[in-house]
Amino acid sequence: xxxxxxxxxxxxxxxxxxxxxxxxxxxxxxxxxxxxxxxxxxxxxxxxxxxxxxxxxxxxxxxxxxxxxxxxxxxxxxxxxxxxxxxxxxxxxxxxxxxxxxxxxxxxxxxxxxxxxxxxxxxxxxxxxxxxxxxxxxxxxxxxxxxxxxxxxxxxxxxxxxxxxxxxxxxxxxxxxxxxxxxxxxxxxxxxxxxxxxxxxxxxxxxxxxxxxxxxxxxxxxxxxxxxxxxxxxxxxxxxxxxxxxxxxxxxxxxxxxxxxxxxxxxxxxxxxxxxxxxxxxxxxxxxxxxxxxxxxxxxxxxxxxxxxxxxxxxxxxxxxxxxxxxxxxxxxxxxxxxxxxxxxxxxxxxxxxxxxxxxxxxxxxxxxxx
Amino acid sequence: xxxxxxxxxxxxxxxxxxxxxxxxxxxxxxxxxxxxxxxxxxxxxxxxxxxxxxxxxxxxxxxxxxxxxxxxxxxxxxxxxxxxxxxxxxxxxxxxxxxxxxxxxxxxxxxxxxxxxxxxxxxxxxxxxxxxxxxxxxxxxxxxxxxxxxxxxxxxxxxxxxxxxxxxxxxxxxxxxxxxxxxxxxxxxxxxxxxxxxxxxxxxxxxxxxxxxxxxxxxxxxxxxxxxxxxxxxxxxxxxxxxxxxxxxxxxxxxxxxxxxxx
Numbered sequence: 001x002x003x004x005x006x007x008x009x010x011x012x013x014x015x016x017x018x019x020x021x022x023x024x025x026x027x028x029x030x031x032x033x034x035x036x037x038x039x040x041x042x043x044x045x046x047x048x049x050x051x052x053x054x055x056x057x058x059x060x061x062x063x064x065x066x067x068x069x070x071x072x073x074x075x076x077x078x079x080x081x082x083x084x085x086x087x088x089x090x091x092x093x094x095x096x097x098x099x100x101x102x103x104x105x106x107x108x109x110x111x112x113x114x115x116x117x118x119x120x121x122x123x124x125x126x127x128x129x130x131x132x133x134x135x136x137x138x139x140x141x142x143x144x145x146x147x148x149x150x151x152x153x154x155x156x157x158x159x160x161x162x163x164x165x166x167x168x169x170x171x172x173x174x175x176x177x178x179x180x181x182x183x184x185x186x187x188x189x190x191x192x193x194x195x196x197x198x199x200x201x202x203x204x205x206x207x208x209x210x211x212x213x214x215x216x217x218x219x220x221x222x223x224x225x226x227x228x229x230x231x232x233x234x235x236x237x238x239x240x241x242x243x244x245x246x247x248x249x250x251x252x253x254x255x256x257x258x259x260x261x262x263x264x265x266x267x268x269x270x271x272x273x274x275x276x277x278x279x280x281x282x283x284x285x286x287x288x289x290x291x292x293x294x295x296x297x298x299x300x301x302x303x304x305x306x307x308x309x310x311x312x313x314x315x316x317x318x319x320x321x322x323x324x325x326x327x328x329x330x331x332x333x334x335x336x337x338x339x340x341x342x343x344x345x346x347x348x349x350x351x352x353x354x355x356x357x358x359x360x361x362x363x364x365x366x367x368x369x370x371x
Numbered sequence: 372x373x374x375x376x377x378x379x380x381x382x383x384x385x386x387x388x389x390x391x392x393x394x395x396x397x398x399x400x401x402x403x404x405x406x407x408x409x410x411x412x413x414x415x416x417x418x419x420x421x422x423x424x425x426x427x428x429x430x431x432x433x434x435x436x437x438x439x440x441x442x443x444x445x446x447x448x449x450x451x452x453x454x455x456x457x458x459x460x461x462x463x464x465x466x467x468x469x470x471x472x473x474x475x476x477x478x479x480x481x482x483x484x485x486x487x488x489x490x491x492x493x494x495x496x497x498x499x500x501x502x503x504x505x506x507x508x509x510x511x512x513x514x515x516x517x518x519x520x521x522x523x524x525x526x527x528x529x530x531x532x533x534x535x536x537x538x539x540x541x542x543x544x545x546x547x548x549x550x551x552x553x554x555x556x557x558x559x560x561x562x563x564x565x566x567x568x569x570x571x572x573x574x575x576x577x578x579x580x581x582x583x584x585x586x587x588x589x590x591x592x593x594x595x596x597x598x599x600x601x602x603x604x605x606x607x608x609x610x611x612x613x614x615x616x617x618x619x620x621x622x623x624x625x626x627x628x629x630x631x632x633x634x
Contacts, residue, residue, distance in 0.1 A: 004489070012485040116458070251477075255469055257457055258519075261421050265452075266523065267445030267473045312459040 032316045036323035043327050044096070047334040048088045052341055055080050055088075091227035094235065095333045096326040098224065098292045099302075101239040101284030103325020104246050106299025107306070107317050111253035112277045113183050119299040120285040122190045123278060127197040128167025129160040129289040130220060134204045136160075137215050154234070156219075157290040164286030167197060172278055182260060183274065221346030222293035224333050235287045242284035243322050249276055250314040257312075295348050297355035298325050304362050372396050373418065373531060373562065378427030380413055387413045388586045392427075395579070397529045397562040400553060402577035402594070404567055406607050409583040411566045412453065415535045418564065419450045432529070445473035448531040449523035453539065455516045463499045463507070463515050467491060470522030486525045487518075493552060494518040495545070509540035517549060524561065532556060534565035538572075550576045570611075574598050575621045582606050598624065 049055050055063075062075040063084050075081060106119045113122065120126055136159040171193050175186035205216060252273045255263040260270055285299070306320035329347070332354070336347045373395045380388040388410045395401050403411050416422045417429065420436055429436040431447070439447075449470070457466070467490060471483040479487075491497045494514050499507065504515060517537060524530040534553065538546040550572050553563045557578075567573045573580055573594060580597040582590040584606045590597045603611050603624070610627040 008482075008485050008489050011488050012481050114458075251472055255472055257459055257461060258466075258469060259452070259455065261416075262450070262452055262455070264421060264441055265419055265445065265450040266469065267440075267442040269441055307459075312461055313465065 032310055032320050033323070036320060036327070040096070040323055040327050040330070043330045044092055047092050047095070047330050048084060050334050050338060051083075051088065052338075053080060053083050055084060060084070086228075090229050090232050091224055091333065092330060093232045094227040094291065095224050095329045097232065097235045097239045098288040098295065099298060099325035099327070099329025100243055100322040101235075101288040101325070102295065102298040102329070103302040103306075103321035103323075104243055104318055105281035105284045106325075107303035107314070107321035108246055108249065108253065108277045109281055109299075110303055111256060111314055111317070112274060113187055114256060114259075115187070116304070117300070118187070120281060121194065121296075121299075122187060123281070124167035124171045124190055124193050124197065125164045125282055125285045126289055126294050127194045127201070128170075129164040129286060130294060131167070131197045131201045131204075132159040132163025133219055133293075134201050134208075134216050137212055137219065138204050138208060154231075157231070157234075160290040161286045164289060165282055167193060168278060168282045168286075172275075186274075218346060219293045220348070222295035222348035222351075223336075223344065223346050224292050224329075225337075225344060226291060231291045235291055238283040238287035242280040243319075245276075246280050246318050246322075247315070249273060249280075250318050253277075253314040253318075293346075293348065295329070295351055297351045297359075298328055301355045301359050301362075302328055304359065308362055308365065372430075372432060372529075373564070374430040374433075375418075376428045376430070378417060378424040378429060380410075380417060380422060380424050386586055388417070388424075390427075391581075391583075391588050393579075393581055393588075393591060395531075395562055395564055397531070397560055398557055399562055399578045400557045400576060401562075401564040401579045401581060402567040402573040403564065403581045403583065404570060404573055404598075404606075405583035405589070408585075409606075410586040411583055412535055413586075414583070415450075415533055415564070415566060419448070419533050420444060431531075442473065445523070447527060448533065449520040450533045451516055451520040451535060451537055453535045455512060457504050457512075460503045460505060463491070463496065463502050463504055466504050466515055467519045467522050470519040473523065474526075487522050490518045490521040490525060493521060495548065510542055510545060513537070513540050514545060514549075517552075521552075521556075524556075527561075529560060529562070531562040531564065534563065536566050536568060538569075546572070570598055570603065570624050571621075574624060595622075 045057065045060065048060060049057065059075055059077075059080060062071070062073075063081050065071050066074050066081075067085070102120070105125075109120060109122065110116055110118045112118070133156055136156050171186065171190045174193065175189040178185060178189065205213065208216060252263070252268045255266050255268050256273070258266070264270060288295070302324040303317060303321045306317055306324050310316040310320050328351070332347055332350045336345045336350050339345055375391060375393050375395075377390055377392050378388065379386065379390060391414065393401075403414060405411050413422070417424055420439065420441075423437065431439065431444075464487065467487045468479060468483070470490075471479055471487060475483055488497065488500075491500055494517050496511065496514050496518060499511065499515070504512060507515065520532060520534070524532055532553070537553070538549050541549065546569070553565060554576050557563050565577075567577070577594045579592065580590075580594045581588065582597050582602060589606050590602050598613075600611050600613055603609065611624050612627060613622050613624050615622045
């Protein structure tokens with residue numbers, strides 16, 4: 001009889017051979033990034049080309065190669081060059097960042113709460129940002145001399161980000177005081193604080209004038225209309241941090257699937273994990289909401305889409321959701337600025353309108369696959 | 372080796388465990404028995420560092436359990452808990468591979484993968500390898516969790532395995548196989564501490580039995596010495612008869628029809 005040591009060594013050799021033969025391993029994160037990266041690139045090209053002034057593919061190549069110095073000849077219509085660099089590209093970049101931020105945060109939070117319906121609204125990011133934004137709209141910036149000096153035209157974004165951070169911190173601290181710090185307590189605290197902050201926002205809305213109401217409504221529906229290179233660069237570090245560091249938590253999030261105590265038995269420090277996910281998610285979503293308003297459904301649906309394609313493993317899911325979010329938002333924004341041109345449909349309407357049937361389809365499909 | 376010295380555990384002045392001491396060596400199979408609410412699971416949680424004793428001390432390989440980091444512990448002992456609900460569609464292979472997570476950084480080595488397959492084989496679920504965990508029945512899921520626990524401890528020298536009701540939901544054959552496996556692991560030099568409900572299994576497989584009653588040690592020692600009719604009646608409130616069938620090496624415990632009140 002073989003000893004167990006030999007059996008293991010034998011299967012080891014066998015599997016090595018098998019892998020050499022047919023690469024029958026699940027997709028590595030590299031492949032997921034490659035596939036989704038190509039898809040995203042396609043969407044970006046489509047998006048920058050489409051609009052009131054359409055730019056052809058060859059023109060895009062011309063514009064870019066002129067800029068980087070590959071050719072000395074500018075394209076014939078200089079107007080297109082300006083549209084490309086000043087209007088289209090920053091907007092597409094902002095869409096990518098906001099979408100990626102919402103996607104990765106949604107995926108991580110669903111993992112942390114072990115709940116497929118979790119998204120960033122649950123920990124108070126969105127409602128907090130809304131409240132502060134509404135307050136700023138109501139008080140009409142001029143009262144805030146100091147903030148205005150620092151933040152300038154970005155007072156609204158600045159306030160929204162602070163609101164997101166403060167509310168999330170409040171939810172996090174409350175969950176530590178009221179319970180043993182389990183994620184279930186945090187979920188409940190999030191719901192409570194959301195209701196409270198929502199009521200305050202409602203109160204503000206009640207007192208608002210017609211003019212202010214219009215601003216508030218448009219803000220809560222979300223838009224990438226405010227995009228320029230400054231907003232892109234101010235969002236980049238926050239979302240970038242989140243996307244870079246979140247994948248390091250993937251293994252721990254996978255173990256969390258087994259339950260909080262089982263994960264701890266396998267060496268996961270729950271306090272650190274929870275803090276990490278919350279901080280990174282708040283950075284990503286807070287900055288996104290700050291520049292683009294509340295864009296619903298992306299953080300919820302995108303992780304589900306990625307999960308149904310690449311499986312539930314967080315090592316693919318987190319990166320995949322960042323790419324997925326970017327793709328979805330880039331496309332949604334392209335539609336939002338072309339469908340009622342020269343006007344612009346708030347992007348939040350589109351994501352929810354298109355997201356809902358798709359989400360229901362996913363649920364139906366899941367059920368069908370299970371039986 | 373695990374040394375438990377006079378540990379107490381209480382929550383809000385309610386004492387759940389009092390004055391428990393024992394010493395479990397590697398190569399031994401310890402069964403923890405007792406009625407519901409006797410403190411068995413609490414003891415397991417204390418041993419696995421999920422809870423810390425309010426008084427007393429637990430040493431693990433001659434080092435205070437408190438001084439271990441979670442990561443260190445994960446590489447020295449494996450825990451199988453009672454409830455294991457997983458809703459996401461992970462495959463059986465993925466779940467068992469999670470047992471290897473403490474041992475690799477980003478990519479599992481060939482060795483990790485072979486250990487996973489071997490553990491699946493050991494528990495007899497290699498044919499479930501690619502099935503989705505949520506689609507399995509309760510007993511099957513429990514066997515997957517057992518395989519995961521084995522995978523975690525597989526290459527650890529003098530490792531400990533804590534099992535809290537490992538056989539819940541399993542059919543007779545697999546209950547038997549699970550105990551057989553635990554026994555085999557002790558022969559390989561692991562220490563096994565398990566909460567066991569079926570006293571016959573405890574009698575048949577355990578070297579040492581710790582009997583708890585209302586949070587206190589009621590009896591401790593060799594399986595045959597602890598699992599006597601008298602002890603079982605006092606701790607569980609059930610009168611039993613213990614037979615020694617001629618053709619079996621183990622005695623058999625059978626409850627009598629009418630229960631008596633717990634004193």
